[in-house]
Amino acid sequence: MRVHDLLAMPELGLDVLVPDSHRDPTIRWVVTTDMIDPSRYLTGGELVLTGLMWRTDAHDSDVFVRSIAKAGVAALAASKDGVVPPDLVDACRRHGVPLFLVAATVSFATVTETVVRQLSTGRASDLRSVLDRHRRLVATAGGSGLGPLLELVAEELGLDCAVLTPSGRVLAPTTPIPDGIRPETLARAFLTARLVPHVEQGISLFAVDGDSASRVVDWIVAFGSDWQSWPPERLALAEELVAIVALERERTDDRLGVSGRLAQQFVRSVVSGERVSEQMHLIGLDEASRYVVVAASVSGGTVRLGEVRYLLRDLLGGEPAIGVVDGEVIAVAPTSDDITAGVARAVTRLGPGLIDSDLSIGVSGVVAAGELRSAVEEARQARRLAARRTDDVRVVGHDELATLVLLLASVPDDMRQLFRSRLLDPLRVYDASHQSELIPTLATFLDCNGSWTTCSERLHLHINSVRYRIARIEELTGRDLSRLEDRVEFFLALRMT
Template sequence: MKLRALLAMPDLRLRAVTGEDGLDREIRWVVTTDLLDPGRYLSGGELVLTGLVWWSGPADSEVFVRALARSGVSGLAAWDVERGRIPADLTAACERHDIPLFQVPEDVAFATITEQVVRRLSTARAADLGAVLDRHRRLVAGLTRGTGLDPVLELVGRDLGMRCWVLTPAGRLVAGPHPLDTDPSALARAFLTADRLPCHQAGPDITLLPVAEETTSRVADWFIACEGDWSEWPAERRALTDELAAIVALERARLDDRLSTEGRLSQELVRVVASRDDEILPHLKLTGLDLDVPFTAVAATAHGDLRPGELRTVLAEILPDHSLIGLLGEEAIALVPARDDLTAPLRTALSALAPGLAGLAVGVSKPVAAGELRGATEEARYARRLAAARTDPVCVVGHDELATHVLLLASVPDDVRQMFKERLLDPLLTYDEEHKADLVLTLETFLQHSGSWTRCAEQLHLHVNSVRYRIQRIEELTGRDLSRLEDRVDFFLALRLR
């Protein structure tokens, strides 16, 4: 399928912004991304879809488009719902790097574009495939909202006599109109540990097929379990299962809540909790959760090929329902309504996923009242850093393993923490802003070097007398004496609360 064909698809209403000379390029696949540099996840020939979440200025457009050009993508389709436009610098970058750029109408979902392009890309079809795809098109469009994948799988089973199920790597049954006669967790482990996919399980006589192997890490993917040995299937049946995998991938993308109202609320709440500036409870009330139930904070980072968005998917799979999950850079933060300690259940769940994880560090806080979530999040992030320092491929550190000032600070109510920090540091911050000074930096460095004038001066590239003058100014502004251990401890704790 060529890029030019996109302009002839009436349901998409795409408009070519630039790059008309490249409209004869072939589309191999469709990839949706919000990464600033998605280059390592592209292999060439893709139509890339983006909502421009990564864009903050002209320099970002150059980084993003240069990565696409180096990867050999066929074209780019974009729209920024929040700003209601495509930035001019993105158009200019596409012109410089010879990347055809399409504008996506605001009311056309990326899932719709992906679905229609995948349908065109499929060359070998079973006789009834048109009915299958038409059924799924109506599912995605919401005309049979709530029915999910079961009608599609039922159609495949009825017409081909081959029962199929969709599962997650955690062993959760996503869809399947028939009872599954074997242990889902055993199939999930076989999927995670298979050297190559598809793979056949002789015991239950089931073939396991990936849903989006080229674009998704296995541990964050779904998989299809079909009756029979795929090596014995005729070409028509193999073609149908390929199309079925594409359909399941679309359904998985449709159910991804990151761009839903709930997903955006979760992301915003995590940002607020980490920012220390805004009140948490008003944002938490917007989620509709019971604020009288305790919450637990979970922080996680992944090594290897698992991307942050995929880490979020893994957490959403193993955490209780109604968990609020957001990303802070490479780190995923979950705020979980939970009365009980989650450390042991998380260890068990991640142990089952360990074959698909190259490395994962997780920190878990103790359950706290909703108003103490900021402290719980700090506790979880500190526990996560302890986990990352260990050598275990998958490591979960609970709050019971912490015994430092972080645990103490995490238990203090937010208003008390804020007041303590303001009383000690606000005079210094105000002075720094008005006089372009570095009193806060000097204080932090002075404490890091245990009050050594010489080492502090060396670190800051200052004369010792300059350091002495700054410390004297700090003491005058705050009424504290940095020769006293008690005052040093207070400043140290206040700096930790920043």
């Protein structure tokens, strides 16, 4: 209730001595005191009742009113035998505290009981309103998805917001994100923030499932203002909305639902080479469409294998069929386009959230439904190649499988290790003993197609120094880098590291 509401309660017998200065503060509770400085027992918003037992002279009035004003009380109601001294009135005017005179015929107990009853009734009404709103929001979310839910919130609660994925894909806005602010910028700010909620360019970013999900696979609710300036009621409503969006996010995780189980069985059947025409029909995939298969895996870090399902949904969009087979997440997505570059760009945007996770992704070419089995093998082979890379973004597409790298990937690990050791171990031992850089020099020399000048410029060395190092490499390994065969063998050994 507000201070002005006291005047609408004649049973209190209150007369205004110092009117409110247009602030009309909210009364949170009622406190009775006869201490000259009760500030340590006040938290703000109280209606203070006092019988003036603390007053001995005019100076005491200033001390008392200054202390309660500093504590942020809503108003003061006072009486001593139905009278208030003029110095108390003056002090309230100076410090901007509304002052009421309590009639001699009304006890402080009556004032307290009446106001507290009114406060309790108001809070019960607010609670019913919140619960009713919550039921409406849940019903909306369950029936039509996020769009109508956020429209209802914007219309009735004044909370303009959007839901984003960590790659910057917008799932459901109520209003466009302001011009000049890219969704990818907000997503990156979310991934790199030390704590959430986080404010970026005046937009508040909340994690939807921050307690149990890795941030890189979570959803983001972006509100169009700074949450730190909100009153408690608005913050509570925002948190309520975030909780309901979390329910929608959970609904999209179909692992335990019928559609998820059917997709899992479909993927397993494709991997096994079984006929899948009937299964495609059951999960809504058209045999006449064309498809891309994506294989992904993760090791180490905070991202779990099961969460890679969320990540692939974010990267691919739409409704791909996703299953987990032998430690790999495999997605079959309908498309007529090569999506390798788009997946690589999205993974780059997710980079800040993947720093400690070894994520590798392979992407097949576009195939007809009858070629899904070969596309799965292509995607899995590409993923294995990606896992051997040291790049920050380890995404390999089908086009790279036509290169020499495919041959390297087919060589057994023990043979690869033996070949690599015979060629490079003498150089590693020499580098370790002499703090030289023969292996980096060799790699640069081959990358420059054997050009002494280009290699020296790239290494910032005199050309004679480069010649000396190459001679030392040839001496230690017994190879001749002027011969194409020896250059190719060194190239292969370096690619196997």
